Amino acid sequence: MKLRKEYRAERVFTPVSLYVHRRVNAGVARELSQTDPPMPPKEMGKGWPVWILEHQGRELRFASPEEMAHVAEVLGQKVLPRPWQVTDGLGQANSHWLSRLHTSWRPWKVREKVVAVLRAGV
Template identity: 50%
Template sequence: MKTGLKYCEERVLSPISWYCHRAPDGAFLDSTSPEELDPPMPSKVPGKGFPVWTLEHQGRELYFSSHFEIKQVVDLLGQKILPHNKTLTEGSGYSNQHWLSRLHKSWMPWKTRQRMVAKLEKLLPDS
């Protein structure tokens, strides 16, 4: 399991972005400036691009657009018993669309999640 940081010329929205960052009422997440979102996404780093953090495990990769997304994944996957998808989507009827329901089964064992959380916590500021 390894982590990385790369930069992309265009803003990248991860599957977690849709559940972490909220756009102002009536706006679309992908058409809103990063600063307008709640919580805000990182701005473009001059000369590099937008930061994208990655976590690789058994040939599969998770990617994150912000530290807020990493924190949300750490908080959720750090629980020994995971919440039901319907709880995570607040009964919206889209529980099959939540990023956790789409996570490959190789990421789900408790020991794997513990290792994952430990790696991701190192990516968080002040860690």
């Protein structure tokens, strides 16, 4: 299990972005120009940061350290919550990142490692 940081020419939005970075301004979800907490800024000469966690040929992508902390908090629970329990009243539990999480990430032994790596990377 490996966490790496890369840079992209375009801003990265992940399935977790909507649940961590709340829009302050009105508009389309992909136009997160003002959020709370703010999205990481573009790094001069490099681009927009993205963190990628690899495990068994699958990847989880994160657009910010806040997203990694949120996922570590949710996956760190011994009994995984149901997606509707973590939507914070936004509804759309079936489109929540937890409901779309591949089964290879769900066993407790794997989640323990994921949480350790994410907390060390934050």
